[in-house]
Amino acid sequence: MTKLHTLLLSGSIALGAMIGQPSAASAQVQNILLVHGANVDGTTWRDVYDRLTADDYMVTVVQLPLTSVEDDVAAVQRNLDVQNGPVLLVGHSYGGVVISEVGVDPDVKGLVYIAAFQPDTGESGSSLLASTSTDFTPDVLEVFEDGHYLVKEEVFMSLVGNGLSEDDATFVARSQAMSNTAILAHEIDAAAWREKPSWSAIATQDRTIPPELQRRMSERAGSTIVEIENGHMLPMTSPDDVAELIREAAEAVE
Template identity: 70%
Template sequence: MDTLQTLLISGAVAIGAAAGQPGVARADVTKIVLVHGANVDGSTWRDVYDNLTADDYKVTVAQMPLTSTEDDIAAVQRIVDIQDGPMLLVGHSYGGVVISEIGVDPDVSGLVYVAAFLPDAGESGGSLLASMPTEFTPDKLTVFEDGHYLIHEEAFLSVVGNGLSEDDAIYVARSQAASNSAILEYRTRSAAWTEKPSWSIIATLDRTIAPDLQRQMSQRAGSTVVDVENGHMLPMTNPAEVANVIRQAAEAVE
């Protein structure tokens, strides 16, 4: 047997042994695209990003303009288009609307919703909120003439940011990205969860999107459901738990 053949056989044996060893992760999907919610930006994903990249996942954080859902879809689609191969889309809050549209892309293998909307075709975030109201009400908002809005600081701290440390809650409240109110009126055209596997992390103490609404949408979608006992900002308050569900999804999809 010549040297080259010996090296090839030895290498194949070594790879097979490594794949069979417990503790060696062999995720089918290694590319993750994270999509933030309204009134925030991609920095809310930082701890989840760090957690996943430590395990050699390729993680990309999309940044949306929040000027309209059409603009947001276009921004995330650009990120999807530059990925090489299959990926997971992960959406927090309003980001669930966006990934439900883009998730029909053939390179998307699965969807992970984090305290998020899982709209069916024809539904909007606003109509879903109205179906099961919470403390997140119009009087908590300042709406400007151009249609953009900001959440009052006190309301952000008590309604959106419950569960965050005081310093983090104040920082996120004061670094808000103004969002156009039209994003809550946008009616989805596609519901990717009807054809792709999905996971849903429910924030059981959420004061923004009612936990019962999250559960109802998740059950309708046939999602694998995981409860986390905290408020709406799970990517910041519980990054390890969120990252763990994303890992489970990456290992489960084909």
């Protein structure tokens, strides 16, 4: 093979790899806001963040105060206000409650729910859990006098952390962010998914938000649905699948 032929062949392979590689350049939305769930923080998104930023998306991980839904909505809104251009909102678990309200902002072009609550107007996380059979009942919480709570460690590991390694489940259980019970009781004022396209990743082995509840909410919203065989902490256990769904949403919204 001639040296010129070798160079041309190598260049063609490299060009093909570049064309086949998904990137923000081909997407309608480049700005992605990742919103974490209750009792955790934004570090649960790290593996998803790494995958999306490698594709040149502008990714912001919101840190919620978890003191009230109003405070959490305000935290996401502040991050939303500094974005340059249209935004895709992504919420995990309780984060789905928050993005359902914030998502009415005109800069938000789509919503992605990851093993998340997807409430309608007047619904709360607590009312949705009460509507189905679940092991995640009020008695699994250790509630303090000021209304903040933790999920009991052994329960956290078995219900929330299933699918994680034992070391990771222990670490997340012992590094819980104190959350206020008000975030579970809050009835949302707006459901952005009624007006905007949505996607949903259902965790088929979820023991926190039952898969059948996730399906019911997602089907009601007309979301594009994927099912991922893992537990509740999909951003940590299945970052490839989660990142792929977010890419698909970013490329599809208008």
